[in-house]
Amino acid sequence: MTSLLRFAPLLLGLASLALLEFTSIISWLEIQSTAIVITGLAILSTVVVVLSKNVADYADEVSEVIGQPIGTLVLTGSVITIELALVASTMLKGEANPTLARDSMFSVLMIALTGVTGICNIIVAIRQGRMALEDDGLIDADELATTNLVGSNTYFLMISTMSVLALIIPNFSPTTSEANFSTPVNVVLSIVAVGVYAIFLTAQMSSYSTLFSEVMPDLIRPQEAASGDGPLQEIVQSEETTETAPSLQASALMLMAGLLVVVLISESMGHLIETGITDLGLPSSLAGALVALLILAPEALNSIQASISGEMQRSINTLYGSVLATVSLTVPAVLAIGEITHTRVILGLDPFSSVLLVLTLFLLRPMPRLTGIEGLMRLVVFGFWLLLQVF
Numbered sequence: 001m002t003s004l005l006r007f008a009p010l011l012l013g014l015a016s017l018a019l020l021e022f023t024s025i026i027s028w029l030e031i032q033s034t035a036i037v038i039t040g041l042a043i044l045s046t047v048v049v050v051l052s053k054n055v056a057d058y059a060d061e062v063s064e065v066i067g068q069p070i071g072t073l074v075l076t077g078s079v080i081t082i083e084l085a086l087v088a089s090t091m092l093k094g095e096a097n098p099t100l101a102r103d104s105m106f107s108v109l110m111i112a113l114t115g116v117t118g119i120c121n122i123i124v125a126i127r128q129g130r131m132a133l134e135d136d137g138l139i140d141a142d143e144l145a146t147t148n149l150v151g152s153n154t155y156f157l158m159i160s161t162m163s164v165l166a167l168i169i170p171n172f173s174p175t176t177s178e179a180n181f182s183t184p185v186n187v188v189l190s191i192v193a194v195g196v197y198a199i200f201l202t203a204q205m206s207s208y209s210t211l212f213s214e215v216m217p218d219l220i221r222p223q224e225a226a227s228g229d230g231p232l233q234e235i236v237q238s239e240e241t242t243e244t245a246p247s248l249q250a251s252a253l254m255l256m257a258g259l260l261v262v263v264l265i266s267e268s269m270g271h272l273i274e275t276g277i278t279d280l281g282l283p284s285s286l287a288g289a290l291v292a293l294l295i296l297a298p299e300a301l302n303s304i305q306a307s308i309s310g311e312m313q314r315s316i317n318t319l320y321g322s323v324l325a326t327v328s329l330t331v332p333a334v335l336a337i338g339e340i341t342h343t344r345v346i347l348g349l350d351p352f353s354s355v356l357l358v359l360t361l362f363l364l365r366p367m368p369r370l371t372g373i374e375g376l377m378r379l380v381v382f383g384f385w386l387l388l389q390v391f
Contacts, residue, residue: 009054010254013261016047020268029272034279041276044269045294048262052297055258059302061251063314073205075318078256079299080325082263084333098344101334102167103285106353107292108326109163112319113360114382116300120307120315121375127310145370148313151211152366155320158200160361162193162327167357171348179348183339190332197328214313259298266294286389296322312370356385 019025029040059075066074087101124145166189175182181189204212274287299322306314331347338345349357363378 006254009051010258010261012047013051013258013265016044017261017265017268020044020265026268026272030275034276037272037276037279041269041272044265044272048265048294048297049301051258051262051265052301055255055262055298056302056305058251058255058258059298060305062248062255065248065251073201073321074252074255075259075299075302076321076325078259079263079295079322080329082260083295083326084329087330088333088337098346101330101345102347102349103288104292105326105330106167106349106357107289108296109323109357110360110382110385111289111293111296112299112323113159113364114378114385116296116303117316117319118375118378118382120303120312120319121370121378122372123304123307124310124312124370125372125375127308145310145312146215146368147316147366147370148211148213148215149366149368151213151313152316152320154200154211155316155324156361156364156366158196159320159324159327159364162196162324162331163357163361165189166193166327166331166347167349168354169348170346171354173348178344179346181347186335186339190335193328193332197324200324212313212317214311262298263295266291269294282390289386289389352388356381 029037032040055075062074083104087104128145170179170181173179173181173185175185180186270287270291273290277283277287277290299318303315303318306312306318334345337343348354360378360381363374363381367374
């Protein structure tokens with residue numbers, strides 16, 4: 001029975017995917033009333049969330065066996081591989097859309113760096129507030145949650161640099177009339193993006209791995225460790241149950257299978273989402289944002305679970321690692337495909353989005369301690385971005 005329950009979300013996802021791919025249910029839903037379309041979207045979105053929660057659980061199992069920060073790379077690597085395949089497939093087979101990659105990257109950045117990161121920050125603030133109430137009702141500065149500052153700053157520098165180079169500087173290129181570089185400059189940008197990311201991965205997995213590992217927070221009090229009621233005891237219990245945990249190979253296989261099903265369902269829902277948004281009279285740009293949100297659901301849930309457990313650095317590794325991989329790898333792939341197929345590619349954001357990106361990167365600056373205010377401000381920016389997708 002336990003094994004069946006472990007497979008239940010994946011089986012549900014596979015059944016839903018088969019229904020979408022081998023029947024005409026999407027075509028049928030697209031011609032129904034708005035209420036039926038929205039109901040269908042709600043049901044499919046629920047399936048994606050359930051499957052994403054299952055994927056996040058498998059990611060936790062893999063992380064426990066492999067350790068940090070390499071554990072989170074399994075989730076990030078799987079997601080970015082599937083995302084790149086979908087973007088490439090759309091460019092090669094779908095309608096010509098010169099802003100496809102740009103809009104996709106920007107949506108990933110806004111969802112991960114403002115929405116999900118904001119939620120994680122607030123969860124940590126609520127957690128430390130609850131601990132303070134259990135103690136003397138006050139929080140000292142030394143008791144505030146913290147991250148591995150050097151590792152977080154490394155993410156900040158790389159994400160900021162690559163985001164500005166790929167999404168803002170093309171607007172000011174003197175070599176073309178569009179928001180893109182000339183072919184020689186694009187070649188240099190692609191080499192730099194891939195090279196920098198390769199150097200980062202090599203450092204993260206070897207000599208600099210400790211810079212991306214969890215920092216033991218001061219919120220773990222000595223009496224908690226002694227009584228066995230605090231997070232330290234949870235870590236000990238986790239280590240004690242490692243021998244009975246599922247094998248690494250099985251968890252990794254289920255993780256990648258679940259991710260593939262999540263992304264394929266999300267992409268199959270694309271036309272249905274566009275129909276629902278059109279029926280409601282909303283801008284079409286909101287459709288891409290919703291699809292990106294569904295695709296990021298496994299990583300978002302994994303990050304939120306890490307924050308609930310007090311593992312803020314693992315949350316950052318998951319979210320920031322995904323963003324860095326998206327910017328560093330999507331740009332070269334899209335530029336190469338565009339050059340080979342002679343497809344127009346526009347990288348530069350419009351003025352409004354450029355300003356919003358700069359504000360987001362400003363809020364991304366690593367903080368030595370987390371109060372929850374930084375999370376609130378990120379959620380404000382995310383809400384404002386979503387609002388302007390609607391109106």
